[in-house]
Amino acid sequence: MTRALVGLSLLASVACVSGAQVRASAEVIKSDIERARRSGAMRCAPRELATAEANLDFAYGELAEGTAARGADHIKDAEAAVKKAIALSRECGPKQVMIKDTPVVVKIETTDKDGDGVLDKDDKCPNLPGPPDNQGCPIEAPKDKDGDGILDNVDKCPDTPEDKDGWQDEDGCPEPDNDNDGVLDGADKCPNEPGPIENIGCPIRDRDGDGITDNVDKCPNEAEDKDGFEDEDGCPDLDNDKDGLPDVQDECPNEAGPAELKGCPDRDKDGLPDKVDACPDQPGPPEEKGCPKKYNLVVVTKDKIEIKKQIKFLSGKATIDPKDTISAQVLSEVSQALRDNVQIKKVRIEGHTDSVGDDAFNLKLSQNRANTVMSALIKLGVDPGRMEAVGYGETRPIASNATSAGKAENRRTEFNIVEQ
Amino acid sequence: MKIARALMVLAAIGACGPVQSTAYLMDAEVQIEAARTAQAERFAPYEWTAANLYYRKAKEEVGYSDYEQAVDFAQKAQKFATQARDNAMKTTRKDEPAAPARTP
Incomplete structure (x- = not known):
């Protein structure tokens, strides 16, 4: 069964091919017949011409009926007849x-x-x-002298081969500089777009439209923000001062500052931004416009609270002299200064003595006196966490212990700011 | 009775092709004979040859029971035979010697 099917399909394919061949041959014979007629076959070989024409007609008829084999026979007869007709017509x-x-x-x-x-x-x-x-x-057949695949009859430059670079390759002429920008294609980065030589033949564009051409724009795809800060590089600076706060939210976009001060700096760290601080390098409360409060007996500097009068203690003891009203005023102003200057996170209360007496005793005495001062300030409302008390004894004199004036200077209490 | 009628109609339809083609073939044959009488083989060889070829082919198609083609070719044979006869007659008339002038 399978063999029979294969045989049938083979036969069918042969028949199809035969039909196509017969049709092709018929077309050739048709043109030969026309040629024979032009050559005078009607007069010189009428029988052969008639035979050729009739058989061609029969062949077409058989093809129409699907009997290509019979059509092939007629084609043979027609072919022989037309050849004879042409031969007879040549010199008749x-x-x-x-x-x-x-x-x-x-x-x-x-x-x-x-x-x-x-x-x-x-x-x-x-x-x-x-x-x-x-x-x-x-x-x-037209020749192709320059061998560029474009025949000479259509080749505008028959002696020069086309460069086949995808640019006007049909005319047969090479275009060494496609875009005519003066930069030869071999060296032109953009051979099909005109551009100056300084840009390697590519057109100078401004893709981000920020007015800075791409050849000098460090960020050709991002438009410069034109905020007066580094506007020449072509790159947008979204946080000019790089303080972590975007310029749009930063009240001082060109000066770094903390977010809680809206990006503005505060050099003296008094909580008042420099731009509104009348004394930006000296801490001060807002009611004094950032300037240090004027105290009578103390002065707040960058690293200490200076006292103009010393706190007086009873001789050889750590008790503040109750008769001395100045000491109480000094302590009161120190406590006020600490309350006014919240930026002072920690102050070290230092106790110092002169060199009179035993070193260990002096050391212990100075520590006790520093503790006394700290207690007094706590009583005045200062947060104990902002203070530490340290006794140095006679180890850190600031004047000579040889004179009584020097010894008086060395007996002192200091308030040094250790953290702010 | 009905069956017999139906069979007759079918036979008539079936016989239409052969009858027609035979008629056309007979006509073509008559025309070819007329052309032969007019010496078409000598004086109209193109048409004569074509007429005979088409006539033979028409008969061949009848043999294959392809009556439509047979009719077509028979008509062409008839056409060429008529042309052959006419052309032959025109040619022979030209070749005839002119009638002698009457003597008074």
């Missing part, structure tokens, strides 16, 4: 006619030696077959 016409009783000889040229359908009298190449539209001469 009378070449000379003698008109009776007159000496005139009329020469009649009706031959078609090359059988191309163009009579010899009209044939520029009577011995070479050629189509009528080329006066009977064979058409020579």
Whole structure:
């Protein structure tokens, strides 16, 4: 069964091919018949012409009926007949006619030696077959002298090969500088777009439209923000001072500052931004516009609270002299200064003595006196966490212990700011 | 009775092709004979040859029971035979010697 099917399909395919072949042959014979007619076959080979034409008609009829095999037989007959007709037509016409009783000889040229359908009298190449539209001469295939694949008849530069770079490759002429920008394509980064040589032949663009051309724009795809800060580089600076707060939210976009002060700096760290701080380098409360509060007995500096009068203690003891009203005023102003200057996170209360007496005793005495001061300030409302008390004894004199004046200077209490 | 009628109609329809083609073939044959009488083989060889070829082919198609093609070719044979006869007659008339002038 399978073999039979294969056989049938083979037969079918052969029949199809045969039909196509017959059709193709019929077209060739049809043109031969036309040629024979032009060559005078109607007069020179009428039987052969009729046979060829009739058999061609029969072949078409058989093809229409689907009987290609019978059609092939007719094609054979038609082919033989048309060949004979062409052969007979070549030189069948009378070449000379003698008109009776007159000496005139009329020469009649009706031959078609090359059988191309163009009579010899009209044939520029009577011995070479050629189509009528080329006066009977064979058409020579056009050459391609420069070997660029474009035939010379359509090649505008037949002696120069086309460069085949995808730019006007149809005309056959090479274009060494496609965009005519003066930069030869070999060195042109953008050979099809004109551009100056300084930009390697590419057009200077401004892709982000920020007015800074791409050749100098460090960020050609991001528009410069033009906020007066580094506007020449072409890159947007979203946080000019790089303080972590975007410029749009930063009240001082060009000066770094903490977010709680809206990005503005505060050099003296008094909580008042420098731009509104009348004394930006000296801490001060807002009611004093950032300037240090004027105290009578103390002065708040960057690293200490200076006291103008010393706190007096009973001799050899750590008790503040109750009769001395100045000491109480000093302590009161120190406590006020600490309350006013919240930026002072920690102050070290230091106790110092002169060199009179035992070192260990002096050390212990100074520590006790520092503790006494700290207790007094706590009583005055100062947060104990903002203070520490340290006794140095006689180890850190600031004046000579040889004189009584020097010794008086060395006996002192200091308030040094250790953290703010 | 009905069956017999139906069979007759079918036979008539079935016989239409052969009858038609035979008629056309007969016509073509008559025309070819007329052309032969007019010496078409000599004086109209193109048409004569074509007429005979088409006539033969028409008969061949009848043999294949392809009556439509047979009719077509038979008509063409008839046409060419008529042309052959006419052309042959025109040619022979030209070749005839002119009638002698009457003597008074």
